[in-house]
Amino acid sequence: MAKRKASARWARVGVYAFLLFAAAFFLLPLYIMLTTSFKSMEEIRLGQIFALPSAPSLDAWRAAWSEACTGVSCDGVRGGFWNSVTIAVPSIVLPILLGAINGYALSWWKPKGGEWLFGILMMGAFIPIQVMIYPLVKLEAAIGIYSSLPGIVLVHLVFAMPIMTLLFRNYYASLPAELFKAARVDGGGFWRIFVQLVLPMSTPMLIVAAIMQITGVWNDYILGLTFAGRENQPMTVQLNNVINTTTGERLYNLNMAATILTSAVPLLVYLISGRWFVRGIAAGAVK
């Protein structure tokens, strides 16, 4: 009995040891990012990455925000920040709205052929971007919105449709079916039932969808690179320009500050929403 208790305790120690060691590995880059951003270039050149900054300063942060050269100009990443915001807002609202409407139509009204449409959409979720990107460029150019804000928003809308529709369809399918019957007996039409009954009940899923979209859109690189146009480049594209295309000496402290600034929004969203974030991933992943 005592032997079992002892080995159980050792096992417990082992579990915590493993987890703490793993946590250290995972947190290490964050630690390094932060410390590097507060150091001076001299300190970085002479020192090593694990050391704490001797005289922490915000110079690198200021420079990253308003002075770094992003290829187009040298105004820092703040331009990219506002671009990302401008891209994000419609790219979050529109897909969520459309996804909710689609999910509602497919799960409650079950129109003929709806299952086929949904099936093709689900297959579409797996199509690599590279297959779709050039035809989309051509299409947008033909309409005249290539390399513009509407251009990037439309692309985000297209790529968000599978996951948004899936999330809402599954959620609405889990609501009691008799609610729909009662609403139909009461005479509610398609849109009235949606606005007065279904939307008010959608709050949990709206939150999950918003979190997933914010993260996805903010962190996107390839679509922003291709479709947004020079004036609307999102923060991720500018970040890559700052770091990988500068000539002369690389300002590592500035680079790290810029990286943290670029990751700030989704990290903040994650830290605040924690559980919802995981729910969203799980809901989307477990098809």
Added chain:
Amino acid sequence: MKRRSLAAWGALLPLAVIVGVGYVGTVLWTVRTSMSSSRTFPRDDFVGLQQFERLLESERWQLAIHNLAVYGALYIVAAMVIGFLLAVFIDQKVRGEGVLRTAFLYPYAMSFVATGLVWQWVLNPDSGLQNAMQKMGWTSFEFDWIVDQDMVIYTVVIAGTWQGAGLVMALMLAGLRGIDEEIWKAARLDGIPTWRVYLSIVLPMIGPTLATVFTLLAVGVVKVFDTVVAMTQGGPGIASDVPAKFIMDHLFARANLGLASAGAVVLLLTVLALVAPLAYARSRQAAKGGH
């Protein structure tokens, strides 16, 4: 009854257009282009499978595929094993679960670009890990993989695993938590050691979760682009090139639409091959009365 369908289809019209044009249309276009000799501009001719032959002969493509295979195998194994272990250990009713989960999942909230950039910095031999170890006294420590043509792809694996293992952990934890408490009680009564329960009882039970995670990771592997661009720019030279980057480069910079489209079609087929078994299994399960 017919009126019902009409109203719903009216609302679904945008989706139908997106699916028809954006998804089906683009795939058809790319497949068509892959069988033409398009270069900077699309050409209407038909050259059969010539582009695919040229693709297979291209040394750069071969390297990209090789990199993808290496990256894919290592990344998936590492992410699944580490993710599973993390999930199992956290499932042991440890204290501070919230904090731990945050520590493992926050990388997933960061963009691939940021991930690539951070790890580029950490693994930089002159100022990163190698330099730090040497300065701390371990003067013979070497870790210059990121500038080594043969080893650079492994650095991408490290960065990718760091970002993806947390997601695997979150999904596996959800799967583990779905297992009935009573199974544990029954196992305890039978005197089975914990690790054995996980291996022989739990693992088979979360089979569907494992399959989903594997498919998710595999699809992500095929699409890997941002991380490589940010971390190594495909270098040194083309040593860490991957198919997605190959295609993008040939679509835009190198202006060879036909070849790039062929590459894209190959990518698509690979993804379909990965997804098909899972989809088949799901539909069989649904027919048996799963959903």
Added chain:
Amino acid sequence: MSGVNIQGLSIRFGANEVIKNLDLQVHEGEFLVLLGPSGCGKSTLLHSIAGLIDVSGGSIHIGGQDMTDAEPAERGIGMVFQSYALYPTMTVERNMSFGPRVAGVPKAEIERRVNRAAEMLQLTPLLNRKPAQLSGGQRQRVAIGRALVREAGVFLFDEPLSNLDAKLRAELRRELKLLHQTLGNTMIYVTHDQVEAMTLASRIVVMKSGVIQQIGTPSEVYERPANLFVAGFLGAPAINLVPAQVGSDGRSLQGVLPLQLADGRVKAGQKVVLGVRPEHVRLQADGRWRATVQLVEPMGNHQVIWMTLGDQGFSVLVHDGRRIAAGDVLAFDIDESLLSVFDAASEVRLT
């Protein structure tokens, strides 16, 4: 108030014909109960009257108008669901007024209707609460109120009491009966519970596998069941079914309960089944037959005695508290006029 006329109705789910060529006339003002086991098609029939399910053939007329293809809201119906289906984000008042609001009824009229229904169902103090704050019984009343407010010609009930506990069920059952007596509207009610059917119905429609077995008043269906299924479905404890064979004289029955039949609707040699209700069996010392008591179930206001008759069980309902023990041998008799005789092969009633 509207009657409902159903002719030649057929409903198909995929390849499965759930309702086959069904005819049913629902009289104005009556309380019609659709009774049957799960899967018999009663809910499907109700939903098709409501317009929630498409029909594959036949017609449905409500209030004299052809409503076969009409939308639910156009049929002049109100419906109460098993799970109440109250709109969770709306207050009781808004739940009840949703239908009239959609129809564009003027505000003053909506208020009048809602208040009237609320008063009838004792919901007035609850008008501003949300469904989550109500008890099961209160929610069911709101569901009924929502149907009432539509001032429809026909009210449809889909097993509305199944989700309530026994005591609440009995209480609401009586309230529903009172409601029908007060309003007098046509009501079509689906249930699998024969007690509900017997107490509420003006007529009962017994269904099995999509086919109507019998339509009649509760006493008709109970005392003169049209076939073995109906006989067995109504009555608790269930009717005693005793096989017998008609003798060569065409009138005497041979078996564990030998009898003489009064009229000659049976043929010599025919195999039949006798149906004897437990309460029609009289325990009397001079009874014609004897059996051994197997077990006794005391029910408070009556007792059920289970005896072995030949190789089958036989139940007797006794309204007094006389002491009977397992193993006792009892003599009993039956009034032949209260018997039902069914043909063994076709299961149809003969007498």
